[in-house]
Amino acid sequence: MKLNLTGKTALVLGASRGLGLASAIELGREGANVMIASSNRERHAQALAQLREAGVTNADALVVDVRSQDHAQNAIDDTVARFGALDILVNNAGGPPFGQFQEFDDTAWQNAFELSFLSVARFTRLALPYLRRSGEGRVINIISFSVRHAVQGSILSTSMRMGVVGLAKLLSREAGHYGITVNNVASGMILTDRIRESALKNKLAEGKTEEQGLAELADEVPLKRLGRPDELAALVAFLASGRAGYINGTTIQVDGGLGRGML
Numbered sequence: 001m002k003l004n005l006t007g008k009t010a011l012v013l014g015a016s017r018g019l020g021l022a023s024a025i026e027l028g029r030e031g032a033n034v035m036i037a038s039s040n041r042e043r044h045a046q047a048l049a050q051l052r053e054a055g056v057t058n059a060d061a062l063v064v065d066v067r068s069q070d071h072a073q074n075a076i077d078d079t080v081a082r083f084g085a086l087d088i089l090v091n092n093a094g095g096p097p098f099g100q101f102q103e104f105d106d107t108a109w110q111n112a113f114e115l116s117f118l119s120v121a122r123f124t125r126l127a128l129p130y131l132r133r134s135g136e137g138r139v140i141n142i143i144s145f146s147v148r149h150a151v152q153g154s155i156l157s158t159s160m161r162m163g164v165v166g167l168a169k170l171l172s173r174e175a176g177h178y179g180i181t182v183n184n185v186a187s188g189m190i191l192t193d194r195i196r197e198s199a200l201k202n203k204l205a206e207g208k209t210e211e212q213g214l215a216e217l218a219d220e221v222p223l224k225r226l227g228r229p230d231e232l233a234a235l236v237a238f239l240a241s242g243r244a245g246y247i248n249g250t251t252i253q254v255d256g257g258l259g260r261g262m263l
């Protein structure tokens with residue numbers, strides 16, 4: 001299936017590595033101009049090199065902390081200045097810490113809100129005028145399968161992601177009028193730094209080797225393996241395309257069957 005994103009411009013947040021970078025690569029491979037953004041400039045050279053290796057030359061990078069209102073406005077303005085339009089917004093960033101409810105004070109909740117919910121609302125609001133102009137605008141939020149399957153210790157993350165699900169659903173009903181679709185991609189266990197720094201780290205703390213830890217995590221998944229970032233990115237690229245023009249207001253899991261929810 002040809003997705004034909006040539007001439008489209010995508011802003012992919014949290015894209016110096018992991019699911020964001022994989023999504024940027026997939027969008028670029030399908031022909032889109034890609035602006036990647038993340039908070040640490042030092043990772044950009046490597047990320048852009050990975051894009052080039054994948055054959056994506058129409059890409060650039062911005063330093064953006066998604067929690068900052070100024071950064072958000074600048075990121076939208078700079079993307080439009082660089083590529084002349086904005087058609088596809090991929091909301092993404094690292095997630096809040098894992099832990100039990102009693103461990104988190106107001107500051108932790110405020111940080112999670114700014115990182116995983118307010119950033120999505122703000123970037124989407126600032127991007128909307130350009131997405132309307134596109135006629136085929138796309139908002140794609142990378143969230144977690146925990147919105148359908150209770151994941152122990154994910155209380156900060158899941159509370160915010162549930163808000164994103166509500167935001168996307170309601171916005172899809174308003175923005176559809178302008179040809180804009182709004183959808184969520186819910187990640188299962190996909191091997192990135194985030195998994196290495198959380199689930200795998202817990203296994204190492206139990207005295208397991210990395211190999212044992214990864215094998216135990218994989219064993220939880222019906223497909224008996226962790227996902228690859230490109231497997232989630234393929235869905236992002238599809239949702240960004242005209243081929244997905246009638247998919248709107250949904251949350252789609254990419255989790256190898258891990259989520260036990262029936263819907």
Ligand SMILES: NC(=O)c1ccc[n+]([C@@H]2O[C@H](COP(=O)([O-])OP(=O)(O)OC[C@H]3O[C@@H](n4cnc5c(N)ncnc54)[C@H](OP(=O)(O)O)[C@@H]3O)[C@@H](O)[C@H]2O)c1
Nearest residue numbers: 014016017018019039040065066094095144189190192194
């Ligand atoms: N991987 C999984 O299995 C999995 C499962 C469920 C949900 N998710 C969710 O999917 C999303 C992406 O996960 P991932 O595995 O790709 O994470 P990751 O490997 O930790 O990558 C996170 C990316 O976001 C950037 N980032 C972090 N904080 C940022 C900020 N304040 N502003 C801008 N960029 C920021 C990071 O770059 P810098 O640090 O340089 O800014 C990096 O590029 C997260 O929300 C995560 O919770 C992932």
